[in-house]
Amino acid sequence: MEKELIRLADIAMQFDGEEVLRSINLTVRDKEFVTLLGPSGCGKTTTLRIIGGFETPTSGEVYFDGECITNLPPYKRKVNTIFQRYALFPHLNVFENVAFGLRIQKLPEEEIRSRVLEMLALVNLKGYERRSTDALSGGQQQRVAIARALVCRPRLLLLDEPLGALDLRLRKDMQAELKRIQQQLGITFVYVTHDQEEALAMSDTVVVMDKGRIQQIGTPEDIYNEPQNAFVADFIGESNIIDGIMHEDRLVEFCGRKFACLDGGFEKRENVDVVIRPEDIDIIPYQNGHIKGTVTSVTFKGVHYEFIIDVDGFKWMVQSTDYRELGSEVAFIIEPDAIHIMKKSEYSGMFGDYSTYSEAYDRDIREFDGEEPQEEKQYEAEE
Amino acid sequence: MKRFNRIFTVAVFIFLYAPILLLVAASFSSGTSLSNFEGFTLSRYSELFSDKNMLGLLLNSLIVALISSVVASVFGTVSCFGIRRLGRRAQKTVMTVTNIPMTNPEIVTGISLALLFVFIGQMLKLKDVMGFWTLLIAHITFNLPYVILSVMPKLNQLDRHVGEAALDLGCTPIKAFFKVTLPEILPGIISGGLMAFTMSLDDFVISYFVYGPAFTTLPVEIYTYTKKPLPPKLYALFTVLFLAILLVMIVMNIVQARDDNRSRRNKNAKGEITLTRI
Numbered sequence: 059m060e061k062e063l064i065r066l067a068d069i070a071m072q073f074d075g076e077e078v079l080r081s082i083n084l085t086v087r088d089k090e091f092v093t094l095l096g097p098s099g100c101g102k103t104t105t106l107r108i109i110g111g112f113e114t115p116t117s118g119e120v121y122f123d124g125e126c127i128t129n130l131p132p133y134k135r136k137v138n139t140i141f142q143r144y145a146l147f148p149h150l151n152v153f154e155n156v157a158f159g160l161r162i163q164k165l166p167e168e169e170i171r172s173r174v175l176e177m178l179a180l181v182n183l184k185g186y187e188r189r190s191t192d193a194l195s196g197g198q199q200q201r202v203a204i205a206r207a208l209v210c211r212p213r214l215l216l217l218d219e220p221l222g223a224l225d226l227r228l229r230k231d232m233q234a235e236l237k238r239i240q241q242q243l244g245i246t247f248v249y250v251t252h253d254q255e256e257a258l259a260m261s262d263t264v265v266v267m268d269k270g271r272i273q274q275i276g277t278p279e280d281i282y283n284e285p286q287n288a289f290v291a292d293f294i295g296e297s298n299i300i301d302g303i304m305h306e307d308r309l310v311e312f313c314g315r316k317f318a319c320l321d322g323g324f325e326k327r328e329n330v331d332v333v334i335r336p337e338d339i340d341i342i343p344y345q346n347g348h349i350k351g352t353v354t355s356v357t358f359k360g361v362h363y364e365f366i367i368d369v370d371g372f373k374w375m376v377q378s379t380d381y382r383e384l385g386s387e388v389a390f391i392i393e394p395d396a397i398h399i400m401k402k403s404e405y406s407g408m409f410g411d412y413s414t415y416s417e418a419y420d421r422d423i424r425e426f427d428g429e430e431p432q433e434e435k436q437y438e439a440e441e
Numbered sequence: 442m443k444r445f446n447r448i449f450t451v452a453v454f455i456f457l458y459a460p461i462l463l464l465v466a467a468s469f470s471s472g473t474s475l476s477n478f479e480g481f482t483l484s485r486y487s488e489l490f491s492d493k494n495m496l497g498l499l500l501n502s503l504i505v506a507l508i509s510s511v512v513a514s515v516f517g518t519v520s521c522f523g524i525r526r527l528g529r530r531a532q533k534t535v536m537t538v539t540n541i542p543m544t545n546p547e548i549v550t551g552i553s554l555a556l557l558f559v560f561i562g563q564m565l566k567l568k569d570v571m572g573f574w575t576l577l578i579a580h581i582t583f584n585l586p587y588v589i590l591s592v593m594p595k596l597n598q599l600d601r602h603v604g605e606a607a608l609d610l611g612c613t614p615i616k617a618f619f620k621v622t623l624p625e626i627l628p629g630i631i632s633g634g635l636m637a638f639t640m641s642l643d644d645f646v647i648s649y650f651v652y653g654p655a656f657t658t659l660p661v662e663i664y665t666y667t668k669k670p671l672p673p674k675l676y677a678l679f680t681v682l683f684l685a686i687l688l689v690m691i692v693m694n695i696v697q698a699r700d701d702n703r704s705r706r707n708k709n710a711k712g713e714i715t716l717t718r719i
Contacts (some may be wrong), residue, residue: 110609111608112605131608132605132608132609133608133609133610133611133613138609139605139609141602141606143600145600145602145603145605145606146606147603147606147621147625148603159610159611162610162611162612162616163611206606206610207609207610
């Protein structure tokens with residue numbers, strides 16, 4: 059394990075009396091790729107801006123390499139940022155944009171030249187030195203922004219939804235490229251996104267945030283397989299979340315039946331949330347099933363079908379490669395390793411039932427889930 | 442219909458520019474009045490440029506126009522930053538209030554300024570308040586809205602993160618302003634300043650109320666001439682003024698056209714992204 063690089067100690071942030079962040083404690087280790095993931099307004103951008111020095115927290119401290127930098131202005135921090143929508147300098151060409159930070163440091167011309175060219179090669183922009191930044195495509199502008207930040211050789215790079223404005227294919231390419239650059243240069247990345255797939259694909263550690271608080275910190279596998287509460291379970295991937303009662307270790311009751319499971323450590327007869335991922339459910343012949351219901355919706359997804367199955371009014375999402383007809387009676391079994399038990403939280407009962415599920419609606423929400431509203435709030439508060 | 446349009450356009454241009462062309466022609470005429478064009482001469486110009494008094498007045502006008510437009514550019518730009526930091530509603534209100542003086546009848550502005558100066562003069566027990574300073578203050582006052590009106594859109598266009606990016610790369614706030622923000626809004630400042638300069642150079646109404654005998658500008662002085670027969674050297678002066686203003690306007694258009702080009706290219710680049718997104 060590398061040593062700690064950034065530590066946020068009990069950070070709280072208020073804008074006009076409105077709590078934006080609450081008791082944020084986070085440690086980022088050297089060379090780690092940490093992603094702050096959450097819906098808009100969850101405080102992830104504010105957290106990033108506090109690390110960058112653009113906001114001063116209402117309370118709490120920021121430590122960089124063991125040193126308290128809470129009140130250090132951005133230009134004195136060994137941190138560089140890649141902003142949403144790039145924020146390139148429009149009056150400078152590609153070379154001068156990248157050279158900007160080095161010119162401020164007043165390095166010798168020769169060194170500037172070689173470092174800028176080296177950086178442009180790293181981001182695959184060789185030969186673009188003299189181009190004007192507004193003659194570049196979105197992806198190219200993004201690369202210039204990356205080169206401009208990395209040429210200063212920061213120990214820590216902050217990225218604020220850097221791929222938000224790119225189309226899907228380009229985004230996938232850039233994800234791979236960012237990961238490559240991060241590993242090649244051995245720089246710590248703190249990455250903000252609302253795209254859970256992006257977070258899972260790129261990060262060493264994912265920090266799930268909502269309502270200004272950290273909901274869970276863990277590896278992508280942990281976050282997906284062992285969500286801590288209904289919010290995390292729902293935000294990362296699809297989940298059926300059912301009320302259950304924990305009878306004893308490794309025995310849980312839900313849907314009027316007792317199931318063997320792998321979790322333990324709860325009180326006797328404690329009320330819990332039970333998470334079952336749609337892909338972990340097996341549909342079997344009607345007679346042999348644990349749980350029986352009616353198919354109310356079928357969607358073909360390519361790799362599999364996605365069924366909504368009504369079981370006594372609770373609608374389950376089930377993914378399976380076998381086709382079932384709409385309206386048919388089906389049954390399914392749930393294996394012990396498919397069951398994940400969570401303690402009750404403030405989010406219990408808010409997620410995990412697909413009764414009101416509409417695919418189009420879900421997609422719209424995810425797509426237009428930019429940071430815009432929160433950002434506006436920030437600026438108004440700032441001023 | 443097309444032909445009619447064309448004829449109409451030509452007619453409008455004749456209507457607009459015939460008087461000025463006549464003036465230019467008159468400035469080269471050796472006759473004493475406009476009706477008898479006797480021959481080509483440059484003597485009006487030599488007369489003009491040997492008239493120390495007239496040149497002094499022109500210099501006065503230029504000094505006032507230059508200082509007032511530069512001061513208004515600085516004040517206007519600074520206040521734009523202040524206005525931008527206001528909330529959305531306050532910003533709209535302030536912009537409306539700033540624009541009123543532009544549409545306000547000049548005579549009202551002139552008289553109210555005169556009243557203010559006299560009032561302050563009495564309070565400070567000054568004799569002859571009216572003079573260079575009152576004239577300059579008045580000109581700065583009516584120039585300010587033009588600068589603000591021209592800088593504000595540039596500032597709003599600017600991505601707020603651009604300034605932060607400069608800080609991020611090691612600039613102190615002051616350095617960030619001069620290295621990044623200023624170059625971006627400079628076209629707005631220049632065109633606002635030039636507009637203010639021309640406004641100030643030819644202002645008569647407001648100046649008339651706030652000038653003092655010790656310091657007069659050209660337009661005010663010329664007004665006293667119009668009651669007597671106009672000396673022909675004035676035609677030469679007007680021609681020179683017209684050309685000077687024309688030059689300023691051309692420069693302003695070039696600055697704006699360049700800037701428009703750039704922002705259009707910028708938009709195109711962004712358009713590309715949205716297209717690929719679809």
